[in-house]
Amino acid sequence: xxxxxxxxxxxxxxxxxxxxxxxxxxGRWYRRLAPPSGLTDFAVSHVVLKPGGWSSQRHxxxxxxxxLVLLEGEAVLVxxxxxxxxxxxxxxxxxxxxxxxxxxINESERxxxxxxxxxxxxxxxxxxxxxxxxxxxxxxxxxDGTPYGATRxxx
Amino acid sequence: xxxxxxxxxxxxxxxxxxxxxxxxxxGRWYRRLAPPSGLTDFAVSHVVLKPGGWSSQRHxxxxxxxxLVLLEGEAVLVxxxxxxxxxxxxxxxxxxxxxxxxxxINESERxxxxxxxxxxxxxxxxxxxxxxxxxxxxxxxxxDGTPYGATRxxx
Numbered sequence: 001x002x003x004x005x006x007x008x009x010x011x012x013x014x015x016x017x018x019x020x021x022x023x024x025x026x027g028r029w030y031r032r033l034a035p036p037s038g039l040t041d042f043a044v045s046h047v048v049l050k051p052g053g054w055s056s057q058r059h060x061x062x063x064x065x066x067x068l069v070l071l072e073g074e075a076v077l078v079x080x081x082x083x084x085x086x087x088x089x090x091x092x093x094x095x096x097x098x099x100x101x102x103x104x105i106n107e108s109e110r111x112x113x114x115x116x117x118x119x120x121x122x123x124x125x126x127x128x129x130x131x132x133x134x135x136x137x138x139x140x141x142x143x144d145g146t147p148y149g150a151t152r153x154x155x
Numbered sequence: 156x157x158x159x160x161x162x163x164x165x166x167x168x169x170x171x172x173x174x175x176x177x178x179x180x181x182g183r184w185y186r187r188l189a190p191p192s193g194l195t196d197f198a199v200s201h202v203v204l205k206p207g208g209w210s211s212q213r214h215x216x217x218x219x220x221x222x223l224v225l226l227e228g229e230a231v232l233v234x235x236x237x238x239x240x241x242x243x244x245x246x247x248x249x250x251x252x253x254x255x256x257x258x259x260i261n262e263s264e265r266x267x268x269x270x271x272x273x274x275x276x277x278x279x280x281x282x283x284x285x286x287x288x289x290x291x292x293x294x295x296x297x298x299d300g301t302p303y304g305a306t307r308x309x310x
Contacts, residue, residue: 002247002257003232003239033222037248041220041274042197046246065196067188069224069270071244077158084158089226091201091270092157093192102157115224115246117272119196 002037006046009036017057018140018150021130027053027106033115042119049075049104049112057130058101063123066094066116068104073112075104080128086114096120101128157192161201164191172212173295173305176285182208182261188270197274204230204259204267212285213256218278221249221271223259228267230259235283241269251275256283 009031015022027050034043049055058078070086077084077092079102086092086104094102106112126133131142138152164186170177182205189198204210213233225241232239232247234257241247241259249257261267281288286297293307 002234002249003241004246004248006246033246033248037222038250039220039222039248041251042222042272044222044246044248044272065194067192067194067197067199067272069226071224071226079157086158089268091159091161091188091199093159093188093194093199094157095193096196113244115270117197117199117222119274 004033004037006031009033009046011048016138016140016150016152018132018148021057021127021132024054025056027051028055042117045116045118047114047116049073049106049114051106051109051111053106053112055104055114055116057132058103058128059125059134060094060099060101060128061096061118061120061123061125063096063136064118064120064125065096066118068092068114068116071113071115073106073110074108075106075112075114077102077104096123099126101126159188159192161186164188164201166203171293171295171305171307173287173303176212176282176287179209180211182206183210197272200271202269202271204228204261204269206261206264206266208261208267210259210269210271212287213258213283214280214289215249215254215256215283216251216273216275216278216280218251218291219273219275219280220251221273223247223269223271226268226270228261228265229263230261230267230269232257232259251278254281256281 029048031046140148185202295303
């Protein structure tokens, strides 16, 4: 059945971020769409970002491209150059390896819904605003290399 | 600039389909988003499907997964099992290699807009309703192997 029954796919707000970096993404409720639909060439998440929620800590990937299309509501895209409002139908693309972190913040009073796609190789990446990196094998570490003892995407 | 300026990206209705198979997709106006945004891990197209337009001949890929999210309007998804209406926010996924062809037809009176993502390896594929296949190197051939003398995606 190629049309996805979104309601039948588990929606979670789990995160592997160690405290206190996990607090900002509690309002990020997502469904991973690739596993239940049999896709293996790229990952797709359907995300409901509650008012006040962040899509992630502001991050980049060293080996994975990302693409987002916003479906409902609005959110502020934050990157090194500043803030950009995203509204329904808006698309954004983040090539791997730029070192310019990005995330979305829902500063509105209503839910924001978007679909985000990721592909490529897991080579780690980093966070722009906090003392954290992620390694190719998904470990969270500080910029001096000491581990947080937390693992990315435990779900 | 991660937010894409869609209006600045060329919108075309080109097709490599040989006649008469090209006629049905004249109302498919698309923008390829990956090249101008620097994405290389997967392909993304933003498509405006005019009333009466088909997204493609009904096809499958042997080596590439596809994912679609509908943004505006509506279209009928056609596959072996029948017809399914897709509306804004609906998502559909087509894993590679099923041999079950799919396409969208805009049977409404207004434009339908969707984003479609493809990734994986070009290993060719086929068409469900016409005497045509496409080879891993993008040649259109009949099911008896004779070439059409036409190449996929000349744009």
